[in-house]
Structures are given as structure tokens and as C-alpha cells.
Amino acid sequence: MRVLHISMACNAYVDGWNYQENCIPKYHFLDGHLVGMVTVQDTVDEATGAYCLDERLDYIDDNGVRIYRLPRIVMQGVAFTKKLRVFRGLYAVINNFAPDLIFIHGIQFLDIHHVIRYVKRNSVRVIIDSHEDYYNSARSWFSRWIVHGILWRWCAKRIEPFAEVIWGTLPIRCDFMVDVYGMPQEKVKLLVMGAEDEKVKAALSSESRSEKRAELGIDEDSFVIVTAGKLNEGKACVINLMQAVNQFSDANIRLVFAGSVVPKLHKAFNQQLSEHVIDAGWQNSEELYRLMGIADLIVFPGSHSVLWEQAIALGKPCVFRRFEGMSHLDLGGNCLFIEDTSTESLVETIKELYFNQEKHASMKSVAVEKGMQRFSYQRISRESIAPNL
CATH class of the missing domain: 3.40.50.2000 (Glycogen Phosphorylase B;)
Structure with missing residues (x-):
């Protein structure tokens, strides 16, 4: 055709x-x-x-x-x-x-x-x-x-x-x-929007995971949280997420941020970088897939972007800021929606998923079983021109 x-x-x-x-x-x-x-x-x-x-x-x-x-x-x-x-x-x-x-x-x-x-x-x-x-x-x-x-x-x-x-x-x-x-x-x-199937497969390979973690100085046992995007005044809550992770100084938790930072937030952002909070800088498409591929949890406390659907397509448990009209992201327990993005609230959310391994495993199971198929661009592209199938 x-x-x-x-x-x-x-x-x-x-x-x-x-x-x-x-x-x-x-x-x-x-x-x-x-x-x-x-x-x-x-x-x-x-x-x-x-x-x-x-x-x-x-x-x-x-x-x-x-x-x-x-x-x-x-x-x-x-x-x-x-x-x-x-x-x-x-x-x-x-x-x-x-x-x-x-x-x-x-x-x-x-x-x-x-x-x-x-x-x-x-x-x-x-x-x-x-x-x-x-x-x-x-x-x-x-x-x-x-x-x-x-x-x-x-x-x-x-x-x-x-x-x-x-x-x-x-x-x-x-x-x-x-x-x-x-x-x-x-x-x-x-x-729905989604993720490119071959990039998802490559990012989830054990080789890619080991290489990307080593590149960032993260050991295999660390619990890795990833967030990404353009950090501007509208997404300043990412600074709160950085502060929250820094409060877990005794836990083996690492937060990796990928993206750009507007000049106005450079100082606040740099003040939160630490052994536990890592700036991966701007990543191209392939590297961003690989970065999200090493995550145990992906958190987006700011506004919606296509990365939200990509995170689910990678089979990752996710935390999203609650917005009206985003119900399609919840496939039956793969994600949490939060309204309060303060540092204190984010600390509690991380505690809930880091220390409650059963809940984290349940979220991951739903994401893998349902999310990877639901948000596959190969499937989406076929549906797009055959709406009645």
C-alpha cells in the first residue's frame, strides 16, 4: 500500500x-x-x-x-x-x-x-x-x-x-x-504513543545493562531510579526528587538524571549532585533507551512527555505525576500516580517501593506482561491504519 x-x-x-x-x-x-x-x-x-x-x-x-x-x-x-x-x-x-x-x-x-x-x-x-x-x-x-x-x-x-x-x-x-x-x-x-521495539530489545539486554551501569559508575546491586527530560521552571520538582534520594544516604539507591537544565536552575541542580545523584547529561535516543533500561524504577514528577510511554514499554515500574486524561498509562498496577511532588512526599514514595519488594515486583510484572506489548510501536503502527481490527 x-x-x-x-x-x-x-x-x-x-x-x-x-x-x-x-x-x-x-x-x-x-x-x-x-x-x-x-x-x-x-x-x-x-x-x-x-x-x-x-x-x-x-x-x-x-x-x-x-x-x-x-x-x-x-x-x-x-x-x-x-x-x-x-x-x-x-x-x-x-x-x-x-x-x-x-x-x-x-x-x-x-x-x-x-x-x-x-x-x-x-x-x-x-x-x-x-x-x-x-x-x-x-x-x-x-x-x-x-x-x-x-x-x-x-x-x-x-x-x-x-x-x-x-x-x-x-x-x-x-x-x-x-x-x-x-x-x-x-x-x-x-x-497511544510508544517505543521502538528494536531499541527496547537492545536496551534490555544484559550486556547493555552492565555496560551502561559501569559507564555511570553504578554497581549491579544498586537500586537505580531514572528521570529524564528538560529541567525547567515547570519541572523544578525534579530538584525535589534529587533531594529525596539524597536523604537515603545509607541505602544503595542511585538516581540518574538525563537531559538539559535551564541556566536559572543550574545552581540548585548542581547542589544536589552527589554519590547518590548522578547527572548523565543529554542522551541521544538510543542512549536514553539504554539508560532507562538499567532502571529499577522510573520517576516523572513533572509534565507528560513521550518518555512516559517509553518507560512502560521497557517494562519498568513507574511513578507519574497525576494529570487528568492519563488513565491509559495504568495497565492494572504497573505505575503509581502522585499529586504531591514535595521532597517529603517523594521520600515516602521511594520508601514504599524500595523497602516493599513485593509491591515493586508486582508493578514490574504488570509492566513486563502488559506494557511492553501495549506500547510497542510495531503494534501501534499496524493498529493506526487498521482501526477496526
């Missing part, structure tokens, strides 16, 4: 990252489909973290997916027109690719009318997914009622009649599609 993915609603598309728009096309290709991705020129310089443009317009990525990057059409001197997401050449790419199925990653771009024009003229399946929710979108009155309530709702309403299914990647994102864009409840379904 000829499958064309369209991701024009993103701020940037970076080859090789672990986002859904990277992983689902990859596994569609591995399943034998002819796969293309139409996306923006905007990308990220991984050395500096700065946004930049990828000047390549048509190439094959490392996963075998053909990438088409389209230039934006922006009125000179009118900055907001960039946010309207109008591009040069979208209809031509779709028409030349001649897809059997169009998979739209986000409907928030005015050029969606080119997709509609093509679909009206050709026999082609359409599937949509959405990543918008009340935590990352519609946070001001203007955004909620004008940008999403009028502009993007109009785009959603126009494409909806042609869509087989509208996937939300979190339960709260399913609600957003219904409540904000007026999508029919019967078409909106949950498609």
Missing part, C-alpha cells in the same frame, strides 16, 4: 527522533508499505538545540521513508502568517505520490484544503491523529476561542467527513478533538 504521511502542523520535523510522526512511518515501511512523509523544512540543530531549516526538499531517510520538505509561504514583514501554515507544492506532492492512504498528523494547517481537493478527486483513505490538549494548546482566551475555536475547528470540520478515524494520542486529546473541534465522538479513538 502507498501510504503518505502529512505533518505540516508541527513546529519542526527532526529525522530520527522518537515522536509518533517519526515512528509510525518507520514501521509502516518495515511492514512492506511504500511510505512518504510530507513535512516542514523547519528542524532542530541537535548540537545547539536551535531551530534551523533543512534545505533538502526530497530525500530518503535512514528508515527508508521518502521525505518531502516544503517551503513555507510567509508574507514579508507579517510574522503571524507563518503560524497559518501555508506551503509551496503540497498538492503536487500528493498527486505525484498517488497514495492509497493519507495519514494526517495534526489538522492545524490552512493548506489542508489541498488534501481535501485531492481526496475529492481520488479514491483514497484518510486517517487523522491529533496531539493537542489543554496542557499544550488553547491556554489563552485568544488561542482557545479564536485560533482553535474558529480557525483550526474550521480545518477539522472540513476534513472530518473524509476521515475513517480520528486518533487522539492521549485520552485528554480525544476529549479535545470532541470538545474544541466538534469531532463526532464515534470517530474519535485512542492511539
Whole structure:
């Protein structure tokens, strides 16, 4: 089958990252489909973290997916027109690719009318997914009622009649599609994010575990807690987690942090580094899988990221901060949700899982038996284009 993915609603598309728009096309290709991705020129310089443009317009990525990057059409001197997401050449790419199925990653771009024009003229399946929710979108009155309530709702309403299914990647994102864009409840379904199967397998090998622990100076008997992400003011509770672990000075517990730290928090962060709290620095995708692979417990006391689902896919017991619309993470006892992320509360949570080996083992059992299959991107990618199976 000829499958064309369209991701024009993103701020940037970076080859090789672990986002859904990277992983689902990859596994569609591995399943034998002819796969293309139409996306923006905007990308990220991984050395500096700065946004930049990828000047390549048509190439094959490392996963075998053909990438088409389209230039934006922006009125000179009118900055907001960039946010309207109008591009040069979208209809031509779709028409030349001649897809059997169009998979739209986000409907928030005015050029969606080119997709509609093509679909009206050709026999082609359409599937949509959405990543918008009340935590990352519609946070001001203007955004909620004008940008999403009028502009993007109009785009959603126009494409909806042609869509087989509208996937939300979190339960709260399913609600957003219904409540904000007026999508029919019967078409909106949950498609979870996940982890790349081969990276999970490699990360869980005994060789990888031993090498990664040795690299960090951690012995095989240590109880390892891992947390990761960008440490900013919104995730300052990670400092509380560091303080909590440092209170277990007599226990063989190690906390490993992987990610970046904003300058404002450098001092507080560095003050908590110790024999028990280790800074692994920024890790690329493969190394982050390997790092989480050595964990006995993974704790995310801040806001949601794709790492939450990856942690479960690795078969790890997890502790997550409680947010509305995250019920899909609990598969029957693999994780704990906490509301209080103070140092004192985190100390009690760690005690509960470090000293109660039976509970920890039970959580791990559920994560291994259910999480590794539920959050497998190979499984997710197949479900994404066969919603009724």
C-alpha cells in the first residue's frame, strides 16, 4: 500500500527522533508499505538545540521513508502568517505520490484544503491523529476561542467527513478533538504513543545493562531510579526528587538524571549532585533507551512527555505525576500516580517501593506482561491504519 504521511502542523520535523510522526512511518515501511512523509523544512540543530531549516526538499531517510520538505509561504514583514501554515507544492506532492492512504498528523494547517481537493478527486483513505490538549494548546482566551475555536475547528470540520478515524494520542486529546473541534465522538479513538521495539530489545539486554551501569559508575546491586527530560521552571520538582534520594544516604539507591537544565536552575541542580545523584547529561535516543533500561524504577514528577510511554514499554515500574486524561498509562498496577511532588512526599514514595519488594515486583510484572506489548510501536503502527481490527 502507498501510504503518505502529512505533518505540516508541527513546529519542526527532526529525522530520527522518537515522536509518533517519526515512528509510525518507520514501521509502516518495515511492514512492506511504500511510505512518504510530507513535512516542514523547519528542524532542530541537535548540537545547539536551535531551530534551523533543512534545505533538502526530497530525500530518503535512514528508515527508508521518502521525505518531502516544503517551503513555507510567509508574507514579508507579517510574522503571524507563518503560524497559518501555508506551503509551496503540497498538492503536487500528493498527486505525484498517488497514495492509497493519507495519514494526517495534526489538522492545524490552512493548506489542508489541498488534501481535501485531492481526496475529492481520488479514491483514497484518510486517517487523522491529533496531539493537542489543554496542557499544550488553547491556554489563552485568544488561542482557545479564536485560533482553535474558529480557525483550526474550521480545518477539522472540513476534513472530518473524509476521515475513517480520528486518533487522539492521549485520552485528554480525544476529549479535545470532541470538545474544541466538534469531532463526532464515534470517530474519535485512542492511539497511544510508544517505543521502538528494536531499541527496547537492545536496551534490555544484559550486556547493555552492565555496560551502561559501569559507564555511570553504578554497581549491579544498586537500586537505580531514572528521570529524564528538560529541567525547567515547570519541572523544578525534579530538584525535589534529587533531594529525596539524597536523604537515603545509607541505602544503595542511585538516581540518574538525563537531559538539559535551564541556566536559572543550574545552581540548585548542581547542589544536589552527589554519590547518590548522578547527572548523565543529554542522551541521544538510543542512549536514553539504554539508560532507562538499567532502571529499577522510573520517576516523572513533572509534565507528560513521550518518555512516559517509553518507560512502560521497557517494562519498568513507574511513578507519574497525576494529570487528568492519563488513565491509559495504568495497565492494572504497573505505575503509581502522585499529586504531591514535595521532597517529603517523594521520600515516602521511594520508601514504599524500595523497602516493599513485593509491591515493586508486582508493578514490574504488570509492566513486563502488559506494557511492553501495549506500547510497542510495531503494534501501534499496524493498529493506526487498521482501526477496526
